[in-house]
Amino acid sequence: MKLDTRIVRAGISPDPTTGAILPPIYETATFVLEEVGRDKGFDYTRSSNPTRQVLEENLAAIEGADYGICFSSGMASVDSVMKLLSAGDHTVSSNDVYGGVSRHFNRVLTRYGLDFTYVDTADPDAVRAAIRPETKMLWIETPTNPLLQVTDLAAMAEIAKEHDLLFGVDSTFATPVFLRPLEFGADIVVHSTTKYLSGHNQIIGGAVLTDREDIYNEMKFIQKTIGAVPSPMDCWLVLLGLKTLHLRMARHNESGNRIARFLEDHDKVARVRYPGLPSHPQHNIAGAQMDGFSGMLSFELKGGITAGKALMNSVELCALAESLGAVETMITHPATMTHAEVPAEERHARGLTDGLVRLSVGIEDCEDILADLDRALAAA
Numbered sequence: 001m002k003l004d005t006r007i008v009r010a011g012i013s014p015d016p017t018t019g020a021i022l023p024p025i026y027e028t029a030t031f032v033l034e035e036v037g038r039d040k041g042f043d044y045t046r047s048s049n050p051t052r053q054v055l056e057e058n059l060a061a062i063e064g065a066d067y068g069i070c071f072s073s074g075m076a077s078v079d080s081v082m083k084l085l086s087a088g089d090h091t092v093s094s095n096d097v098y099g100g101v102s103r104h105f106n107r108v109l110t111r112y113g114l115d116f117t118y119v120d121t122a123d124p125d126a127v128r129a130a131i132r133p134e135t136k137m138l139w140i141e142t143p144t145n146p147l148l149q150v151t152d153l154a155a156m157a158e159i160a161k162e163h164d165l166l167f168g169v170d171s172t173f174a175t176p177v178f179l180r181p182l183e184f185g186a187d188i189v190v191h192s193t194t195k196y197l198s199g200h201n202q203i204i205g206g207a208v209l210t211d212r213e214d215i216y217n218e219m220k221f222i223q224k225t226i227g228a229v230p231s232p233m234d235c236w237l238v239l240l241g242l243k244t245l246h247l248r249m250a251r252h253n254e255s256g257n258r259i260a261r262f263l264e265d266h267d268k269v270a271r272v273r274y275p276g277l278p279s280h281p282q283h284n285i286a287g288a289q290m291d292g293f294s295g296m297l298s299f300e301l302k303g304g305i306t307a308g309k310a311l312m313n314s315v316e317l318c319a320l321a322e323s324l325g326a327v328e329t330m331i332t333h334p335a336t337m338t339h340a341e342v343p344a345e346e347r348h349a350r351g352l353t354d355g356l357v358r359l360s361v362g363i364e365d366c367e368d369i370l371a372d373l374d375r376a377l378a379a380a
């Protein structure tokens, strides 16, 4: 089956009892056994649930993975992957990661003896130089939130292999429509399903995909032991959103490209970061490993923070909101919203300026989004 067909159909068959074309929402905590030691494949929803199982199979097929495991948030997915490590283990991570991820690494996981080094993973030599004898994990976000940095995944897979590292990729911004990290040698792919995969700002969720049976078994164990599982209702809502993923991504990508070019040509804009623009430092790598660039971009105005705030306060169609990847266009100020808890010094060191504006281009008519931005830029 081709990707678009897998998105709509994979893992989903008519309900055997009623013929319902959509999977039932099995909102139940427990399952009655037929006799001691004999169940019908399910015993307790924290361990597994039929609605969640359909979502896990559908997501695995879309990613081209052998196995999928779903979690109650993107952060729960990241946390569960990190639980593959033990105290004393070291991770080399992309320096520009979602603020919630760096907060979790630095302020929670370090308390449990894990150690992290952040490098510009667009530079393979910097990654090699950061590896130590106790390094166990290479953690890549690509494209990154919010600077849209792109990492060459094939180069990272080579390094991971040379040093016997687990290679995990947070592919939330790209989705499997535009990037399939397992094809480049990643061991683990993580998504916040809150974003493009569900696509309608309707749930918080996460997923881990892998081809490795040993990782799958360990992740299943962690999933049922810790219990950060999505509700059956939320799984069903993700399944419903997923059905149009390819159509939505095509529009996000088309409008993202158009808006990135419009902003780059605008007098008030100092710099636009969008992997689809030839001016993007990793444009060639992005073009080679991705099939599209989605609707995520960030930019800075010549007037800095004051102009950025005026713009964000003047938009009407674009929603000033914290999330991304949904049908509605959302505008965000990373320094006070998504990355507010990254200490200012660290933010500035990694190029995340106070004037940076992040835009998640939705699927409204692109002319309307452009008109809203144009009008708000006049006020900035």
Ligand SMILES: Cc1ncc(COP(=O)(O)O)c(C=O)c1O
Pocket (backbone or CB within 6 Å): 073, 074, 075, 076, 098, 100, 101, 141, 145, 170, 172, 173, 191, 192, 193, 194, 204, 205, 206
């Ligand atoms: C790249 C990336 N990874 C992970 C997460 C965390 O996902 P969630 O909010 O579903 O926990 C986010 C959230 O914005 C994100 O942007």
